[in-house]
Amino acid sequence: MNLNAKSFLSLDVGQQSYGYFSLAEAAKTYGKLDHLPISIKILLENLLRFEDGKTITPEDIQNIVDGKKQEIAFRPARVLMQDFTGVPGVVDLAAMRAAVAELGDNPEKINPLTPVDLVIDHSVMVDEYASEAAFQKNVDIEMQRNGERYTFLRWGQQAFNNFSVVPPGTGICHQVNLEYLAQSVWSQEVDGKTVIYPDTLVGTDSHTTMINGLGVLGWGVGGIEAEAAMLGQPISMLLPDVVGFKLLGSLPEGITATDLVLTVTQMLRQHGVVGKFVEFYGPGLAELPLADRATLANMAPEYGATCGFFPVDQVTLDYLKLTGRDPAVIARVESYCKIQGLWHNPDVEPNFSSSLQLDLSSVEPSLAGPKRPQDRVPLSQVKNTFQQLLSEQIAVSDADQDLQAEGGAQAATGSELEEGAVVIAAITSCTNTSNPSVMLAAGLVAKKAVELGIQVQPWVKTSLAPGSKVVTNYLAAAGLDTYLDQLGFNLVGYGCTTCIGNSGPLDPKIEKALVEQQLTVASVLSGNRNFEGRIHPLVKTNWLASPPLVVAYALAGNISLDISQEPLGYNPEGKAVYLKDVWPSNAEIAQATSHVTSQMFQKEYAAVFDGDASWQNIQIPQDKTYTWPESSYIKHPPFFTGLTREPAPIKDIDNAALLAILGDSVTTDHISPAGGIKPSSPAGRYLQELGIDIADFNSYGSRRGNHEVMMRGTFANVRIKNEMLDGIEGGETRHYPSGEQLAIYDAAMRYLEEDRPLVVVAGKEYGTGSSRDWAAKGTLLLGVRAVIAESYERIHRSNLMGMGVLPLEFVEGQNRQTLKLDGTESFSISGLNQLEAGQLISLTLTRNNGTVETLNARCRIDTSNELDYYRHGGILHYVLRKLINQ
Template sequence: MPMSKRRTVSANGVEYRVSDIREVVTDLGGDYATLPYSLRILAENVLRGETDPEAALKVICARSKEFDIPFRPARVVLQDLLGTPALVDLAGLRDAVAEKGGNPRLVNPVTPTHLVVDHSLNVERWGDASALADNEAIERVRNAERFQFLNWCNKAFSNLSIIPSGKGILHQINLERLTTVVGTQRRGNELWAFPDTLVGTDSHTTMINAIGVLGWGVGGIEAEAAMLGKSLMLRLPDIVGVRLEGNLPGGYLATDIALALTEQLRKAGVIGAFLEFFGPGVAQLSLADRGTLSNMAPEFGATAAMFAIDDRTLHYLRMTGRGGEISGLTEAYARAQGLWHDSLAGVEYNRVVTLDLSTVARSIAGPKQPHQRIVLGQKAPATQLPGGLDNGSVVLAAITSCTNTSNPRGVIAAGLVARNARKRGLKRAPWVKTSFAPGSRVVSDYLERSGLNEDLDALGFNLVGYGCTTCNGMSGPLLSTEIEDEIRARKLETVAATSGNRNFEGRVHPLAREVFIMSAPLIVAYAIAGTYLIDPEKDALGLDDDGVPVYLHELWPSDEELTQIEADNLTADLFDKAYEDVPREAGLIASDLRAGVSDQYPWQANSTYIRKPPYWSDALSATDTTQDLSNMRVLAMLSDNITTDHISPSGAILPESDAGQYLQSHGIAVQDFNSYGTRRGNHEAAQRATFASPRLKNELLEDGREGPWTLLLPEKKVTTIFQAAQIYAQRKQPLIVVAGKEYGSGSSRDWAAKGPRLLGVRVVVAESFERIHRTNLAGLGILPLQFEDGVSRQSLGLNGRELFSVEGITQDFQPGATITLVIERENGEKERVSVLSRLDTFEDVRYLRSGGLLPQLLIESMQSASLN
């Protein structure tokens, strides 16, 4: 291995070879003592993984942002809504290779890959002991086509392991089971040790950062590249230190810290940064607390949110059944390689943000963004509390998501609030649909062991399944059709309360106008109150059997009680039991042992879930998509904070939508629509879902209507975005999307780029982009352009009826170049505006030159299949 200076680390009586990153960095003029934790891991990754690492290592040592560096993750993790389309693409790639004379059997993940089915469980049944079994049965029936395809993938592809539904949420399983923190690999006669690293098809992949593992969320196309062994290219981001100081207040929960940080870091501006937590406050946080914080990195706007390895890490490994060899190697490697927390005292960050933990207060966030923090006790008093279903009523109360159900302290607190409320005779409000969907079987086991499950059940928080559910928009119907009809008839602005991490418009339920994020015990409190209008720090939640007002502080458990119940009931045997049939290694079955499975997937022409993808055909052929960007029409002109949920919704499919009409034309009944997310393996359904959010506001329309509408130009005819795109395609009319700040925030779904590309969008121009979506656009051959500071669609007086052209893309086009956007107004006048190309790396430029990343993957796969 060129430049590889090696050393030996001994652990558990075994000698491991390791890359001597400290010495190599020093030899190249770098100062290892000042190098941040994440850059030490990147340096090791480059040194071990690249045949000629010197140039990239020099970039890391100098902390330069002028050049690309490669990142070759050790693992890839997929959740099913984004992972299934990625595997559909790989199955289509096998077909493309076969059509060109190659061996399709040789198209496999090169990098170990896990897929966890966690996003397709819908809360159809709730509130009784049969809810779990009923929901899982419905999931199996509705998703039979998807599961059939995934079963083929699990048998046909080497180096892939699929964990079926019912086990939990990807990120919680990844943290509790899949990572060893330090990986090992045998090379010839030598056993090597190295830091575990990964990318995943979900923005909350960052939860793994809590245990010292570098990883982040990517779109499906980038994940496919990583699966096929391709290095991902990136520019070094800012490394921002987050100093935690002060003492944790009594009654704290990690959710309260996470919401405080989300508000603070959004204001500080850390988009795309690597965060590294340090300071005296870190030692006070359990590994589960750290998991809650790291999980929220995308809500901060950051790429990753790292904690260094320390004694808490080792305690967690032992508690979760990974003691002995795993924890022993983790400690030995971290201490030897400068990844142990006390080796980082001299690190220099680009800047530091400080949070005093003693100032953290009980909070919620909403109504539309995770950074809209509301400190309880400071809410404006309600003028009059309604006695029934009305504006502000809580109609959904869901304890769910990887962010908070991974944290035993929060879940146990919810159980104790429920127990204490039950003792006072309190019940949930009769219009509230309640549900409990943890991210791991361990959660239900320790609740059952402690008896707290009975108290949650008594308030309607029965176990409905193990999965994302409400957090991902799979919340099912409301309590009754009568309640839904009343909300529509009276146009009520009702509320959902969730312990999830996302509350974007239209995400949780079409009838929940506002959504508030909060800790699990607060979900119980608001379910009892039945209205968002109260401030639970000041107002009574309800009346007990004697008519006496009951307040939250009377129900809230002490810190000592929480600690004792967790210690008594959460033990390593629960993790061993929950994961006894979950393999840590991916691809245990070699492809030559998978007899009886076809090398190519037998596509079903009538399937509405899984269809052969068009991306490997001429639709996305290797053509230079930087050329002929002239006279583009505006498909949509959008405001700030347009999320990937707006662009490619994940939740309920409305019957009148283009996707709904498509499904009905194929004989699918409305009750069997499932969701937009589960249909992404079918490009026909998924492209009809593009810009189909019921809360989208397209500024081309002057009446302020919401939904998937646009103005067909030059006719000025109102139609759906999909139907307009079809007409523009017949005219060979290129399209552009104009937007405001933070375009593409939220989930990492690549269909938010795939969909626009298939609709004919060539350019997106916005005031700013979120990291993952910007990368997805480049990877699909869509040019992301950014207005200069102070320039916007408003300052330019745009109404969306203009024609747009791009000038200045030369043969030596560089990343981040300034080019010209030509705006031709309706009266024929032209204006030239300087815009910044957000092709941030040379790899991005190459993608656009070759029509996106997919053609490159096809060429490289053909070469590999032919050589072998």
């Protein structure tokens, strides 16, 4: 920061004096800023603060004011991680230290320069449920399963500066961020002065966007990119378009924030916002509680935007007060945002790239399904949608199942199951459990159901997994926890659980029936993702719904019932009970929310970093470089093996074989799946060779610190469809020239022995979904040098580039289908050492009959900074060399 800059001024708030970089002062040089969206003003302040004439110039700032498209260098105030993506991040940092030591340099040069918070929230699974003992049993199982990972994270906590860990059993990272970590306006001591600026961040989870509900600009990046940000590197990005979303009116009686977010997600997907900012504005903002805003911001990855931003206003301040933030912080947020022009004014309409609007009063009860969050279905049409799916036989056939099954607390017989049976009903995910109104509404539905004498169907696996301990505080204070317990929605853990695929096993009789009868059944969850194969490998349709609707469908027991009209169930006297009989009024929900107090937040977050006795008793090594003990969870990765101080020239890609041909909307769940590990898969075979029992496999996500497991899991999803094979699902391919069908990993290893590079071809929206760095790391370790797709989701494209895999895009009118690719072809790409960002390059396609064709593809290395990273073999190699060569 240049504290001598003309724009650096003082701001007194109460008794405290702050320094800040004034946008009003900058406007005297660069011109009026009133027309800019507030999210762009935040980026502008960031550049103003770090303007150095080199990485950021006055011309860069002027271009932003003038709205010119250009590359900018964004430096977030902090980095947020969860444990699935955080563990490999810390593994990489440890490996970088080892590489520096091997070069004879000081390993402590590798240290986070930007504050990092890692929240352990992705590891708990729903093994036990529907009992008072479920929470403690799941915690105990989690600690036993993940002891090696947690020892490693405890080591990282003491080995690295600026690195904090929130222990397991505390909450979900985005909810902890919203309720405690975020400040809306950040402060830092620089040269004896307290400098304040907008709180900004990047996170290793795509739902980092949730924090935009609090006026904090942030989004998900790949773990690789986040590690570079930790190490002081700016995030290189193109100045985004900003789509304005105007909100009018207010939500009608009986409509939840979940209904609203599913409506907005569908609208924005249809509008097209991939790679863009969305900024909400208008008079309707005042009618939205901050928790509703956070729900909308959370789902930005589902509507495809980089973020969904809400400016700071009085609602923001009220929430900061409710959640127990320091009054001095709240005062500086108000003063700073108002003086900087970052305060929301409903009468001002900035110059957006495009805009659309929604009258909140038009929102209707909705779900999303059966496999995409943007596919909103009105509640009244869910039955028809499901029945049409059955009649058209859209539901895919089951892959061969040999997953180990363990029993839960409820009992059911497979003979009770029918098509459409709801076998999982989960109140889960940061999206909704951060919202008191929908959580208390679920409790009220449970209360009315119990009082009216109806119960959850016995084949439904029920669970309650809030994102923070505050939720169970206010459910208890409102007297609603006992009713949820009576319906089987007992607390199972504080973490992501079912939303990320940690739904745990179904009752063995249920699993047996699903396999034998090939039934198409359902899960209903209050989550944000419902992709194929994600929630449970035997559950073919998955439906996103509000927490009260999750309870309602657990009572009904079947997705093919029209619960808007048909009974949820019958009481002991045979009287029908309908949804309208159990649905709470807005007045009842408002009365229940009066039990949410500031003292609850202060109590639960007073010791947020402490953890329980089992966490505190973990014995950790004291070395500053990790000693890599024998472990099936944490393994020294090969990314920096043989690192030199200067990069070697990039080799051209010659005679590359096709590893897979994939269709549209292939997600990072398909590429690098979370969830269970099949014993017959390459990863399952590897673990068994290590002597690990099938019952102790844990999940792919929990083993992200072991590259041997993760590279074997790459492209191993049970639902992935490789078009090189007709009608076959799962991670299989054909090896050529032999034509033999093999697991993708096994084929890749054979190509490696043959010293043959690989290419993956895909359709539109390649890499949709969570910010899984292993989707790129695994791709690299399999020997893939380039991916050629019709289009990419933002984070995965960045991750591929960040690992040194070349992302290419077919030119318009050309794709795998027009080229009639079948997998027998080979590709060659030359001139890579002279590559330029965004250039059109030629590829040589050689067919099996010897025919040679030349085709063009767009290089999706988008900026000059990204090109530097690619030339070094990836972001981390670039950063490491920069640190040791300083």
